[in-house]
Amino acid sequence: MTREAGGRFEYFWQKERHMRIKKLPIDTGPAAWTDLLQPKRMAPALETDMTADWVIVGAGFAGLTAAHRLSELAPEARVIVLEATGIGQGPAGRNSGFMIDLPHDLASEDYGGSVVRDQLQTKDNRMAISYAKEMVARFSLDREAFDPCGKTNAAATEKGHAHNVSYAAHLDAMGEPYQMLDAADMRDLTGGGYYIGGLYTPGTVILQPGTYIRGIAAGMMSNRVQVFENSPVVALEKEGGAWVVTTPQGKVRAGGVILAVNGHLESFGYKRGRLMHVFTYASMTRELTPEEVERIGGQPSWGVTPADPLGTTVRKIAGTGGHRIVIRNRFTFDQSLEVNEARLADVARDHRKSFDARFPMISGTEMEYVWGGRLCLSYNDVQVVQKLDDGLFSACVQNGLGTVKGTLAGKLAADMALGEKSDALTRAMSAPEPSRLPPKPIAALGAKIRLRWGEYKAGAEF
Numbered sequence: 001m002t003r004e005a006g007g008r009f010e011y012f013w014q015k016e017r018h019m020r021i022k023k024l025p026i027d028t029g030p031a032a033w034t035d036l037l038q039p040k041r042m043a044p045a046l047e048t049d050m051t052a053d054w055v056i057v058g059a060g061f062a063g064l065t066a067a068h069r070l071s072e073l074a075p076e077a078r079v080i081v082l083e084a085t086g087i088g089q090g091p092a093g094r095n096s097g098f099m100i101d102l103p104h105d106l107a108s109e110d111y112g113g114s115v116v117r118d119q120l121q122t123k124d125n126r127m128a129i130s131y132a133k134e135m136v137a138r139f140s141l142d143r144e145a146f147d148p149c150g151k152t153n154a155a156a157t158e159k160g161h162a163h164n165v166s167y168a169a170h171l172d173a174m175g176e177p178y179q180m181l182d183a184a185d186m187r188d189l190t191g192g193g194y195y196i197g198g199l200y201t202p203g204t205v206i207l208q209p210g211t212y213i214r215g216i217a218a219g220m221m222s223n224r225v226q227v228f229e230n231s232p233v234v235a236l237e238k239e240g241g242a243w244v245v246t247t248p249q250g251k252v253r254a255g256g257v258i259l260a261v262n263g264h265l266e267s268f269g270y271k272r273g274r275l276m277h278v279f280t281y282a283s284m285t286r287e288l289t290p291e292e293v294e295r296i297g298g299q300p301s302w303g304v305t306p307a308d309p310l311g312t313t314v315r316k317i318a319g320t321g322g323h324r325i326v327i328r329n330r331f332t333f334d335q336s337l338e339v340n341e342a343r344l345a346d347v348a349r350d351h352r353k354s355f356d357a358r359f360p361m362i363s364g365t366e367m368e369y370v371w372g373g374r375l376c377l378s379y380n381d382v383q384v385v386q387k388l389d390d391g392l393f394s395a396c397v398q399n400g401l402g403t404v405k406g407t408l409a410g411k412l413a414a415d416m417a418l419g420e421k422s423d424a425l426t427r428a429m430s431a432p433e434p435s436r437l438p439p440k441p442i443a444a445l446g447a448k449i450r451l452r453w454g455e456y457k458a459g460a461e462f
């Protein structure tokens with residue numbers, strides 16, 4: 001009996017070890033970062049029956065890191081990665097690209113939690129970032145893909161500044177370096193006069209998420225590691241000691257499987273009633289003209305996270321696709337794992353307001369892309385890096401910091417699968433189960449009210 005057993009459904013699944021995956025990922029709106037890149041497709045779909053030592057389901061941060069780690073620890077092993085959509089089309093190519101080393105609890109007022117827990121989390125996050133850095137060096141990805149430039153929590157109001165001061169006190173207690181920025185510093189960085197201050201910390205890496213994810217996938221492909229796009233796993237079953245992983249047009253028979261599907265772990269029958277599916281949203285402008293860039297001023301490329309966790313993240317980019325601005329805000333609670341186009345139209349109005357307030361010198365600039373994407377949180381802020389069954393492992397539930405936690409989960413799940421030991425793995429394996437959520441309607445209503453109220457309270461940080 002595995003540790004997550006409990007629900008009748010999970011009992012049935014373990015007994016029969018046969019699962020049809022009814023819910024496949026649906027991504028709403030384009031993955032802008034990836035859309036800026038060529039070629040549009042980078043791998044074939046699985047169209048035949050194959051055998052492998054390992055199958056990884058999902059080609060996001062967790063899945064690609066797991067594949068890389070397996071091939072590093074067991075160079076002779078045959079590894080197959082199956083991705084339901086395109087590489088960089090899912091959440092891994094839809095995020096704002098902040099790979100943050102420090103605590104980043106979205107449910108906290110200032111991102112912080114208990115000092116000892118946050119010190120350990122920071123240690124693990126840094127291990128993940130340094131592993132990402134090794135992959136970046138190995139595959140010769142450039143600074144646009146992976147920029148170790150640190151990050152600034154920007155404050156637009158006195159209340160935002162107070163969040164930064166409180167977070168700075170937390171960093172003092174953790175023994176972490178930081179620098180407080182004033183309004184002039186923020187003007188030098190961002191050009192406009194919207195921000196009254198900021199808190200800079202040096203350990204964050206800022207990604208171009210599409211370039212990073214596709215670069216890692218492309219670098220790893222060989223005759224030992226194969227990646228298939230547009231290959232959703234629709235069934236998973238144990239047959240004569242092996243796992244059989246089925247896609248619409250093919251099958252892979254493998255000794256072991258790592259599920260790296262974040263919240264879609266539930267679609268495989270695990271952790272039902274314990275995972276919170278939250279969407280967040282972003283818009284990217286069309287390419288700005290040199291004259292518009294001049295009017296904005298500030299540095300050519302920069303990124304700020306909001307001092308209030310429910311505020312607005314902003315990036316100014318200047319690489320592939322030219323100069324553009326990216327705005328991210330709004331969180332919605334959608335246990336169906338789907339959002340529709342009407343929701344995008346609604347959040348686009350908020351993005352417009354947040355953009356125009358920050359960039360009055362180019363207000364009304366057309367947004368070329370608007371999109372949403374999934375996060376998966378647990379109520380008690382734990383990940384699911386677990387052995388689910390013989391030869392079946394999970395690298396899921398990354399909470400609010402999926403670029404880092406996904407990388408961490410992927411590496412640790414591969415270590416677990418191959419019997420590699422570390423303190424970080426021991427910590428991950430001793431994490432409690434994600435707590436059970438209240439009944440669905442209550443959970444949904446509670447989360448929606450809390451998120452909307454939090455966004456309202458964020459005021460000009462939104």
Ligand SMILES: Cc1cc2nc3c(=O)[nH]c(=O)nc-3n(C[C@H](O)[C@H](O)[C@H](O)COP(=O)(O)OP(=O)(O)OC[C@H]3O[C@@H](n4cnc5c(N)ncnc54)[C@H](O)[C@@H]3O)c2cc1C
Nearest residue numbers: 058060061062084090092095096098233373401402403406
């Ligand atoms: C707008 C936005 C901004 C964000 N900003 C940040 C940020 O700045 N920093 C940060 O750390 N995080 C951010 N995130 C969150 C981050 O993108 C995710 O948490 C992260 O991608 C999770 O990584 P993962 O590998 O676990 O899962 P994913 O990236 O979701 O990858 C899982 C993959 O599994 C695939 N899959 C699911 N089911 C199946 C199946 N049946 N068969 C095959 N494949 C399947 C999916 O298609 C998906 O590609 C943001 C998210 C969004 C939407």
